Amino acid sequence: MTTVKTVCPYCGTGCNMYVHTGSAHIAKVTPDLEHPVSQGELCLKGYYGFNHVADRRRLTTPLRRQGNDFIPISWDSALDEVAGKFSAVRRDHGPDAFALFASARCTNEDNYVAQKFARAVMGTNNVDHCARLCHSSTVSGLAQAFGSGAMTNSIPEIGEVSDLIFIIGSNTAEQHPLIARHVIRAQQRGAKLVVADPRQTEMAEKADLWIRVPPGHNIPLVNGMLHVVIKEGLHDKEFIDAHSVGFDDVVHAVESFSPEAVERMSGIPAGQIVHAARMYAGARASVILFAMGITQFSHGVGNVASLANLAVVTGQIGRPGAGVCPLRGQGNVQGACDLGALPNVYPAYQSVTDPALRAHYESAWGVTLPAKVGLKITEVPAAIDRGEVRTLMIFGENPLMSDPDLGALRKEIQKLDFLVVMDLFMTETARFANIVLPAACWAEKDGTYTNTERRVQRGRAVVPAPGEARLDWAVFSALAARMGYAGMNYGGAQEIWDEVRRVVPKTFGGISYARLDKLPGLSWPCPSEDHPGTPILHKDGHFTMASGKAQLTPVLFDPNVLPDAKTKGFTHAITAHVVEHADTAYPFILTTGRRVYNYHTGTMTRKSPLLEQLAPEERIELNPADAKELGVADGDFIKLSTRRGKSIARAWVTERVAPKNVFSTFHYWEANCNELTNAQSLDPICGIPEYKVSAAKVEKSSAAEAKSWRDWIQGEYRVAVERATNAVLAGRVQK
Amino acid sequence: MNRFVIAEPKLCIGCYTCEAACVDVHQEVGLQAHPRLVVTQTAQGTMPVQCRHCEDAPCAKVCPVGAITEADGMIQLNESTCIGCKMCALACPFGAIEPHGSSPLSQQMPYEPYVESAGAIIGEPLAPSAISAPLSSLLDWSAGVRTVAVKCDLCYFREDGPKCIQVCPTKALRIVDSESLSASISAKRRQTVAKTSQVLSGASAAENE
Numbered sequence A: 001m002t003t004v005k006t007v008c009p010y011c012g013t014g015c016n017m018y019v020h021t022g023s024a025h026i027a028k029v030t031p032d033l034e035h036p037v038s039q040g041e042l043c044l045k046g047y048y049g050f051n052h053v054a055d056r057r058r059l060t061t062p063l064r065r066q067g068n069d070f071i072p073i074s075w076d077s078a079l080d081e082v083a084g085k086f087s088a089v090r091r092d093h094g095p096d097a098f099a100l101f102a103s104a105r106c107t108n109e110d111n112y113v114a115q116k117f118a119r120a121v122m123g124t125n126n127v128d129h130c131a132r133l134c135h136s137s138t139v140s141g142l143a144q145a146f147g148s149g150a151m152t153n154s155i156p157e158i159g160e161v162s163d164l165i166f167i168i169g170s171n172t173a174e175q176h177p178l179i180a181r182h183v184i185r186a187q188q189r190g191a192k193l194v195v196a197d198p199r200q201t202e203m204a205e206k207a208d209l210w211i212r213v214p215p216g217h218n219i220p221l222v223n224g225m226l227h228v229v230i231k232e233g234l235h236d237k238e239f240i241d242a243h244s245v246g247f248d249d250v251v252h253a254v255e256s257f258s259p260e261a262v263e264r265m266s267g268i269p270a271g272q273i274v275h276a277a278r279m280y281a282g283a284r285a286s287v288i289l290f291a292m293g294i295t296q297f298s299h300g301v302g303n304v305a306s307l308a309n310l311a312v313v314t315g316q317i318g319r320p321g322a323g324v325c326p327l328r329g330q331g332n333v334q335g336a337c338d339l340g341a342l343p344n345v346y347p348a349y350q351s352v353t354d355p356a357l358r359a360h361y362e363s364a365w366g367v368t369l370p371a372k373v374g375l376k377i378t379e380v381p382a383a384i385d386r387g388e389v390r391t392l393m394i395f396g397e398n399p400l401m402s403d404p405d406l407g408a409l410r411k412e413i414q415k416l417d418f419l420v421v422m423d424l425f426m427t428e429t430a431r432f433a434n435i436v437l438p439a440a441c442w443a444e445k446d447g448t449y450t451n452t453e454r455r456v457q458r459g460r461a462v463v464p465a466p467g468e469a470r471l472d473w474a475v476f477s478a479l480a481a482r483m484g485y486a487g488m489n490y491g492g493a494q495e496i497w498d499e500v501r502r503v504v505p506k507t508f509g510g511i512s513y514a515r516l517d518k519l520p521g522l523s524w525p526c527p528s529e530d531h532p533g534t535p536i537l538h539k540d541g542h543f544t545m546a547s548g549k550a551q552l553t554p555v556l557f558d559p560n561v562l563p564d565a566k567t568k569g570f571t572h573a574i575t576a577h578v579v580e581h582a583d584t585a586y587p588f589i590l591t592t593g594r595r596v597y598n599y600h601t602g603t604m605t606r607k608s609p610l611l612e613q614l615a616p617e618e619r620i621e622l623n624p625a626d627a628k629e630l631g632v633a634d635g636d637f638i639k640l641s642t643r644r645g646k647s648i649a650r651a652w653v654t655e656r657v658a659p660k661n662v663f664s665t666f667h668y669w670e671a672n673c674n675e676l677t678n679a680q681s682l683d684p685i686c687g688i689p690e691y692k693v694s695a696a697k698v699e700k701s702s703a704a705e706a707k708s709w710r711d712w713i714q715g716e717y718r719v720a721v722e723r724a725t726n727a728v729l730a731g732r733v734q735k
Numbered sequence B: 001m002n003r004f005v006i007a008e009p010k011l012c013i014g015c016y017t018c019e020a021a022c023v024d025v026h027q028e029v030g031l032q033a034h035p036r037l038v039v040t041q042t043a044q045g046t047m048p049v050q051c052r053h054c055e056d057a058p059c060a061k062v063c064p065v066g067a068i069t070e071a072d073g074m075i076q077l078n079e080s081t082c083i084g085c086k087m088c089a090l091a092c093p094f095g096a097i098e099p100h101g102s103s104p105l106s107q108q109m110p111y112e113p114y115v116e117s118a119g120a121i122i123g124e125p126l127a128p129s130a131i132s133a134p135l136s137s138l139l140d141w142s143a144g145v146r147t148v149a150v151k152c153d154l155c156y157f158r159e160d161g162p163k164c165i166q167v168c169p170t171k172a173l174r175i176v177d178s179e180s181l182s183a184s185i186s187a188k189r190r191q192t193v194a195k196t197s198q199v200l201s202g203a204s205a206a207e208n209e
């Protein structure tokens, strides 16, 4: 048996683990006792989520679609065809007719090479990845406020130092169990916990104060807290004067958000707002943890900006245990952003529109680079519709499960001239591809991953890749070579990383593989080999903005569209509202998320018999009062519909959701909440869709209706997936 | 005294790692692949519920075939002798026993179990994986398993004791045995003395004033 230390492939907590292999397969996973974040623990996905690695449905050879069938082909002909089509689209329709979706599941090296391919070889900035759908509002909102869009503190500080933890819009116990553990440790030390969430999550249950926020009403809560802070003189005047600009505008903006006014607007009890404000501002070190419950709104940036205001105004930032912590979902979503898999920035968030920065990358990569900001993921479907994007490449992402309004997306994706998907399995997305490429997975590759606290960690290959599956970066290198670009010929992951260190020395220069082999990761920025890394950003109020000061931004909110009169007198205020409201036809509010046993679209976790046994199907949360009214018992089938689509699954009758709210996930193709979500309600700044609020209808259903719905949706893509898998397996048998 | 595992709801974050581990270790030794502790989420709190290994176990009393016995400081259920009559599940006051095996044909399953379709692709064996000790992983996970009662057996077959306790990331689970119980009882008695004397001396001080 061999044992290799690597990083858990699932959430952004970045726990380290030992993978033990017997013969050629993973036998078991054990925790790393020394790791500062996971400290000898793992959650069930870390322990038991590895079966997909050796699953025999793994793709092992490139495939070409012919009608509804997939034919195994050689790598040479696959690469020739892909390179040929890419060159043709660039020649005939211009570089911007190509778009690339990169992957937060892949390494820093994979993402660096991928975005370099899009920019230097294809000549377009049309490269983005699923951060668009999860934390793009954080990246924009925090960068505009603090100069950096990342988590300001390290995870262990939560357990060791913070004495007030304010969790808003994060289901920490389920999505980052090993961060929740630090919150529990803090509570054992006597720290207080305030949770704001529409659902009674595990964290809400453990909170000293739980505020049930109606979906979409975070801004009135936070503005209300700011109102109380300012009125009661709990703000940190010295810190505000010395380290921020724009305070007066914020004072002005929150004036109308008295606790009573907020109660009238949102139903949040005024007393709770006052209590939360006093607790947050009064603690020695307060930390804010937030996730999709803040970001996934048409006003996601507004939500983030209001939290940034709260932290700066109270001086709760830039010290141990005090800061603003976006909890990133995917194992390397932080890294994919850092390495420039975004349409507006190069690695290390260097703007593509800045001529000096562009010149730097032009000389590093030896090409002329495009100056135009590229398309965001959420803008691509419409661009396909308009015939502007004709060729799309996707790796390590399954948008046909994870993106909003799947019914529409299934139609749009079929309008492409050419789609290439590189993945571990024949996914719901790959089913529509012209060419499917087999990729090596986390357990088969070397590289680095960056967890949510900016800790760059070393991932290591444990087992050989199955069949002809290849490393993602190697495929981009091969394509580049075929397309006549010589600058992407790498000998291994380390060589790529060393290029990254040379190109962005201020951020990554000091993070060498040699150091990573000895240390439990290093937090960027880390400019030199003797630099210890930077666990805490904006230390002592020295923000990473050009001015060194935090930029406060007034955030205005009205549940319906904000009347113009209210925005008068503000020059750069963010205005926010909620796009969909319950009405007589759709009287419920659907809010969406994930559960602990599954990971996103389930391509990996649903291959684990153990996890699948614990959570075999979707359960839509429904309040007992509504269940009674509908005549639905726990476990009965219900039909959920919105103006976009429908889904049918069993009801979980529980007080976890408020009356007239329902909650569903995107783990199960059989009943996916993204059939229902809205792709049009985008944040105007970052383009994130409003996943968290849709007006919905709930009806009692039956097992028979559930079955016929499932058969239909299976016809839409699943049948093809199974058939394609058969082709793959048959192809392997023939060889 | 019988030992038992209990959870502290203040610490339990409802992460289900204990349930997964429980299935894993039992399956490995060929016992029912079903969690012996069930994480239960309510508006009042969350914790896994499992067998208390009662001193006067009602489940053992009602078992018609003597499949449940007290031995080695615990209540044991012999999965081979159990006839699946479910009386123990009715008798258990905690909901700690659950019948598990094949589902009846009449149970409506609009979603095929995922592994079924995997197994159905072609008849080649699943990739060898250390977690499937039983002969066929298909039998193991879906149809064809005899229904018997399952309950916590304190992982009697593991040298390091109950796996759930080991994997719980917040250390919400612990074992209660006669030693830890009497230690906690005597600590509470000492607290009682301290509190009582505080109250009484406070009262006498007030009287003296």
Ligand code: SF4
Pocket: B007, B011, B012, B013, B014, B015, B016, B017, B018, B019, B039, B047, B048, B167, B168, B169, B170, B171, B172, B173
């Ligand atoms: S492992 Fe621990 S925290 Fe997780 S559900 Fe079980 S008892 Fe609760």
Ligand code: SF4
Pocket: B005, B021, B022, B036, B037, B050, B151, B152, B153, B154, B155, B162, B163, B164, B165
């Ligand atoms: S002691 Fe063993 S059998 Fe009992 S609940 Fe824990 S893991 Fe399961």
